[in-house]
Amino acid sequence: MLQVTADRPWPLFDVARTREIEREAAAALPSHTLMQRAGLATARLALAVAPHANTVWVACGPGNNGGDGFEAAAHLRQWGKSVVLTLAGDPARLPPDAAAAWRKCQAAGLAASAEPPATWDVCIDALLGIGNVRALQGELAQLVQTINAGPGTVLAVDVPSGLAADSGTGESARATHTLSLLTLKPGLFTASGRDRSGRVWFDDLGVPSQDERASAWLAGPPPVAERLHASHKGSYGDVAAVGGAAGMSGAAVLAASAALHAGAGRVYLCPLAPIGAAPIAGLPELMVRDVAGLPLETLNIACGCGGGSEVRGVLPEILRRAKSLVLDADALNAIAAEPALQHGLRRRSERGPPTVLTPHPLEAARLLGCTTAEVQADRLRSATSLGERFGCVVLLKGSGSVIAAPGQLPRINPTGNARLATGGTGDVLAGLVAALLAAGADPMSAAAAAAYRHGSAADHWPEGSALTAGALARAL
Numbered sequence: 191m192l193q194v195t196a197d198r199p200w201p202l203f204d205v206a207r208t209r210e211i212e213r214e215a216a217a218a219l220p221s222h223t224l225m226q227r228a229g230l231a232t233a234r235l236a237l238a239v240a241p242h243a244n245t246v247w248v249a250c251g252p253g254n255n256g257g258d259g260f261e262a263a264a265h266l267r268q269w270g271k272s273v274v275l276t277l278a279g280d281p282a283r284l285p286p287d288a289a290a291a292w293r294k295c296q297a298a299g300l301a302a303s304a305e306p307p308a309t310w311d312v313c314i315d316a317l318l319g320i321g322n323v324r325a326l327q328g329e330l331a332q333l334v335q336t337i338n339a340g341p342g343t344v345l346a347v348d349v350p351s352g353l354a355a356d357s358g359t360g361e362s363a364r365a366t367h368t369l370s371l372l373t374l375k376p377g378l379f380t381a382s383g384r385d386r387s388g389r390v391w392f393d394d395l396g397v398p399s400q401d402e403r404a405s406a407w408l409a410g411p412p413p414v415a416e417r418l419h420a421s422h423k424g425s426y427g428d429v430a431a432v433g434g435a436a437g438m439s440g441a442a443v444l445a446a447s448a449a450l451h452a453g454a455g456r457v458y459l460c461p462l463a464p465i466g467a468a469p470i471a472g473l474p475e476l477m478v479r480d481v482a483g484l485p486l487e488t489l490n491i492a493c494g495c496g497g498g499s500e501v502r503g504v505l506p507e508i509l510r511r512a513k514s515l516v517l518d519a520d521a522l523n524a525i526a527a528e529p530a531l532q533h534g535l536r537r538r539s540e541r542g543p544p545t546v547l548t549p550h551p552l553e554a555a556r557l558l559g560c561t562t563a564e565v566q567a568d569r570l571r572s573a574t575s576l577g578e579r580f581g582c583v584v585l586l587k588g589s590g591s592v593i594a595a596p597g598q599l600p601r602i603n604p605t606g607n608a609r610l611a612t613g614g615t616g617d618v619l620a621g622l623v624a625a626l627l628a629a630g631a632d633p634m635s636a637a638a639a640a641a642y643r644h645g646s647a648a649d650h651w652p653e654g655s656a657l658t659a660g661a662l663a664r665a666l
């Protein structure tokens with residue numbers, strides 16, 4: 191059993207692939223073996239995360255997730271814990287593996303209790319796993335509420351009950367720990383998944399991982415970029431931050447500052463409205479220029495940060511000529527609003543220079559012509575669709591940012607936290623992507639590395655010091 195940490199990549203498997211792997215593994219093993227292993231792993235982890243627990247509530251549901259709970263309950267009881275087992279469902283209709291585990295509990299004298307205990311030290315949430323197919327209702331919804339209102343540690347078996355394993359959506363149990371079994375599920379790491387899963391653990395149940403069948407990846411740290419002694423500012427490329435319409439100059443300055451601090455060779459700030467000295471005080475390295483006079487073919491451009499409606503005017507040339515391009519915020523809104531710009535973006539992608547879109551969910555919804563809720567209902571699918579629509583790399587921001595591109599497996603970024611939910615951090619991200627493109631990274635790697643580093647800076651932010659976008663840019 192391993193704790194899932196951000197120091198390496200992890201393959202993720204959606205429900206369809208997990209079911210295939212489970213079927214094949216089960217066929218090669220004696221009956222009930224996988225569930226026995228799942229139950230033992232669950233009981234061991236419960237003991238490890240709450241060694242002094244006395245009362246354990248094992249909340250079991252009507253399918254095989256409940257079966258894992260029965261197996262765990264039998265072990266914990268044998269190890270001397272006071273186990274209260276509840277079953278939401280009809281014991282006569284349990285699937286075969288779960289029915290066998292249920293009989294084991296009964297043989298051990300462990301009967302189902304009608305009610306949860308009055309209080310408990312640990313709850314093992316075995317109500318629903320990957321078989322969850324609809325919104326929680328009735329008894330299961332009630333039990334999830336009871337779990338969430340309760341004290342102490344909640345160990346979710348496979349996924350927090352109610353959470354959709356593929357998308358991380360749905361009202362669900364709020365676990366302090368989740369033990370993902372056989373495969374790691376993408377929904378644990380994006381949308382509501384990160385808030386609902388707590389610390390994630392993984393047990394392969396003795397079935398070796400088949401990475402080539404992964405449906406997505408949880409990204410690992412990017413390789414450390416070496417800066418050779420025999421290099422000069424030209425080795426790290428030129429970035430231009432284009433944006434900052436009237437009243438929004440700070441956004442473009444933040445993108446430029448991020449590119450500068452991330453190591454770009456030269457950084458131009460191209461404001462779309464006159465800019466005073468104040469916004470760039472402390473950044474003497476920035477060269478303030480009108481974008482119209484720059485050799486766009488040599489520039490890695492972060493475009494759109496605080497661009498207002500003015501960005502529309504410069505976009506056609508930038509789409510046509512930029513060496514590499516990050517489109518953010520108002521550039522994305524302009525493209526969403528205008529078919530001619532969409533056409534320009536597609537033409538650019540066909541020609542092949544690197545392009546990365548960095549939408550938040552609302553911007554992605556505008557580009558896809560759907561609602562934000564529809565984007566969030568399946569973030570992996572949404573990012574992939576957007577990448578396919580425009581032929582480029584997409585970094586869909588939000589909890590568990592998704593990086594997708596046509597023909598590639600999507601990646602979920604494992605770093606970052608709610609401290610990033612403050613104005614300007616998106617501009618910093620756009621500038622960072624541009625700096626990595628300028629240094630020569632391919633667009634998928636640049637987007638993934640930028641998301642990772644941006645989140646990691648927030649994860650390692652000193653306690654008690656405010657995380658502002660300006661400080662974040664300087665910390666890169």
Ligand SMILES: NC(=O)C1=CN([C@@H]2O[C@H](COP(=O)(O)OP(=O)(O)OC[C@H]3O[C@@H](n4cnc5c(N)ncnc54)[C@H](O)[C@@H]3O)[C@@H](O)[C@H]2O)[C@@H](O)CC1
Nearest residue numbers: 224225228252253254255318319320321322323324325348
């Ligand atoms: N069969 C096996 O070999 C293994 C199964 N495993 C466990 O089995 C789980 C999958 O088991 P199942 O496929 O039985 O699925 P679940 O146990 O997740 O749930 C299926 C049951 O819940 C009901 N249900 C689904 N959504 C509901 C909702 N929203 N409200 C009310 N009822 C709902 C279904 O009608 C069905 O009765 C995995 O997540 C894992 O925990 C593991 O033990 C590994 C081995």
Ligand SMILES: [K+]
Nearest residue numbers: 315318347351
């Ligand atoms: K569960």
